[in-house]
Amino acid sequence: MGNAILRCLRGDSDDYRPHHETQTSVPYWTIQVNVGLSDLSNDLNNFSITSQVPGGLSQYVASSKKAQIYWYKKLHEAWQESSLPPRTSEEAARLVVQTLRRIQNADIEVDASVIADGDGLSVYVDTAYPRESANVPREVHEAAIERTEAQAAKDSARAHELLKIIKKAGYRYIKGHDNKFTLARKYRIRLRGIDAPEMAMTYGQESKEALVKLIQGKSLTIHVYGEDCYGRSIGDIYCNGVFIQEQLLKRGFAWHFKAYDQRPEFANWQKEARLARRGLWGLPNPEKPWEWRKTHRNELTKNNNPIQVY
Known part of the structure; x- marks a missing residue:
């Protein structure tokens, strides 16, 4: 050959x-x-x-x-x-x-595994994808190989120690559709251009549940445009060709985050939901998430529940 x-x-x-x-x-x-x-x-x-x-x-x-x-x-x-x-x-x-x-x-496809609220989630990207495989640190690559060998030798203690190294570096093993476990890297994603109610706010839980229904357990395409000051990737999310931010705005589960995104279609989708009184727009006086965060920042920090102000 x-x-x-x-x-x-x-x-x-x-x-x-x-x-x-x-x-x-x-x-x-x-x-x-x-x-x-x-x-x-x-x-x-x-x-x-x-x-x-x-x-x-x-x-x-x-x-x-x-x-x-x-x-x-x-x-x-x-x-x-x-x-x-x-x-x-x-x-x-x-x-x-x-x-x-x-x-x-090619756009990276990922499976959503952790959804924090209506505009944030964590995803795990299979390192088998060529673009992702290029970025696996050598120590993780070596630890993964050694862990496989330790498991084959039934050395559970050694395998557990190697797994700690892998997890500390931001990786974990996920179960694929073939029921086999593969190495994957964790990314925190912030949905670009929208701001959903915080979980402690009115309509926070509803907003999160709406995002869960749209993406949980499905294969996604994420276009990343940068990183925020908290280390999260800022991106547009698509699921089977459906633009997730569009759906959240049209259904009234999020605000257009105009301070950070000036796309006119976002403003139009929010206006459409507001006129139809969908979702949070059915509330008598919906509060802006960014204003709520500023008001409650000190209170939540005292309770060891810090919030992120943009």
């Missing part, structure tokens, strides 16, 4: 060479000249039969075996779906680049 992609990852091919920022990075692909057509064809044909990536690939990339299989699966699909399969080394190289770039730039 030619192991064409392995040689590209390893960087010893003069024809098609990836650029590595660090040893643990997923490579960013650039065409130099070409990649061996017959080698690549043999690699993909072998993968279609055995579902196995070239042996030795893990020596040169830190990504999990699951991520490597994902790469080859997408390459094989792209090869089969091409109206005209590559006939030259140049065409094969182009197919590899286009496919792997799509994987690198």
Whole structure:
């Protein structure tokens, strides 16, 4: 077997060479000249039969075996779906680049697991996703491998200590649809452009329940635009093509956070809900969450329940 992609990852091919920022990075692909057509064809044909990536690939990339299989699966699909399969080394190289770039730039899909209130949640992103796999710290990667070995040896004490290291770094194991556990990274997400009632406010519980119904246990796409001063990622959330902020605003479960987001459609969706007296707009005098936080900041801090003022 030619192991064409392995040689590209390893960087010893003069024809098609990836650029590595660090040893643990997923490579960013650039065409130099070409990649061996017959080698690549043999690699993909072998993968279609055995579902196995070239042996030795893990020596040169830190990504999990699951991520490597994902790469080859997408390459094989792209090869089969091409109206005209590559006939030259140049065409094969182009197919590899286009496919792997799509994987690198794809929106991350996550499963919501913790919903704090109507505008915040925590998500766990499977490290098998290529873009996420590039960011797994070496100590976490090594601890995960050692933990698997400890479990195989039935050394529960050692496995437990390694799990502490993994969790301290912001990772945990989640159960997938195949009932297998995979390593995932935790992210705290703040929904961009909206502000929901706090849990201690009137309509706070209703707002949270509305978000739960929209996303709990489902696969999401999150577009992240930055990070706030509390380390949360600020993002727009979609679920099966449905824009979550739009639904919360239209149903009256959140305010348009105009101080931080000037999108006119948000103002229109809030106006629509307000005129129809939906959700919190059915209250006689709904209180703005940001004003409530300022009023109650000192009181809640004394009770060891600090709140975040934007």
